[in-house]
Amino acid sequence: MARRVLITGGAGFLGVNVAAHLAGQGWHVTVLDNLSRAGTHRNLAWLQESQGANVEFVEHDLRHHAGLDAHVKGQDAIVHLAGQVAVTTSLVDPIADFEINARGTLNLLETTRLHSPNAAFVFASTNKVYGQLPKNNVACKETQPIDFHSPYGCSKGAADQYVRDYARCFHMNTVVLRQSCIYGAHQYGTEDQGWVAHFVHSILKDRPLTIYGDGTQVRDLLDARDLSRLYQLVIERIDDARGEI
Numbered sequence: 001m002a003r004r005v006l007i008t009g010g011a012g013f014l015g016v017n018v019a020a021h022l023a024g025q026g027w028h029v030t031v032l033d034n035l036s037r038a039g040t041h042r043n044l045a046w047l048q049e050s051q052g053a054n055v056e057f058v059e060h061d062l063r064h065h066a067g068l069d070a071h072v073k074g075q076d077a078i079v080h081l082a083g084q085v086a087v088t089t090s091l092v093d094p095i096a097d098f099e100i101n102a103r104g105t106l107n108l109l110e111t112t113r114l115h116s117p118n119a120a121f122v123f124a125s126t127n128k129v130y131g132q133l134p135k136n137n138v139a140c141k142e143t144q145p146i147d148f149h150s151p152y153g154c155s156k157g158a159a160d161q162y163v164r165d166y167a168r169c170f171h172m173n174t175v176v177l178r179q180s181c182i183y184g185a186h187q188y189g190t191e192d193q194g195w196v197a198h199f200v201h202s203i204l205k206d207r208p209l210t211i212y213g214d215g216t217q218v219r220d221l222l223d224a225r226d227l228s229r230l231y232q233l234v235i236e237r238i239d240d241a242r243g244e245i
Helices: 013-024 040-054 087-092 094-115 151-170 195-204 224-236
Strands: 004-008 028-033 055-059 077-080 120-126 173-179 181-183 221-223
Touching (some): 013 224, 077 224, 120 151
Parallel strands (some): 004 028, 120 173, 181 221
8 A cells, every 4th residue: 555645835846846756656645735826736737647646635724723634644744845935925924924834833733643643744944943144154063053033934943843842742753854945846936935946037038136135145955856855765764863853
């Protein structure tokens, strides 16, 4: 019998890449998404066409706890990618940002604890939990203190810590991946989020680029296909990864 995975935000950029990868490895994938972001309908259509019966879709918003249990029960793994993704949006509406990122994650964690407590639970956190790193740092160590610096950093950081502490307090198989700049196929980037795709689209359409800050910013890029393989490895080695960041 095929292993089962629930991917929240599975019609988004990273979600559709992870879903396609796991479906290609023989997993039965349930995509849960509220389809609020641009491009999700197109991504979902591509995923269903390319992967067929290995993928099913559920439309649901994680802010709504009711009914979530039906989609969590029986899953071998939960890949939690759904969320509000832009610092700028969090500054405009910090309450919605909190409800989506922090409360939505807690809803999913608690539902998993009650209905699929042995499932691997992998959460997509962010480098924004580190805030403004000192300019003299060559690299960021895993012991780097968190320092949120924005409502988005706060909401993702709170979710990040909830996921970690559900391993400590309830012995769940949770893992946090603090991700940076991901790029690749199926990304509908904007000036606020997904800057690699946004830059490429702007150049192809001969539109001007705006670079904020003083021009000394450094970003590490990771292909979504490589990150998708990491998600699979974490799930398959959950006994080693449980409770880690």
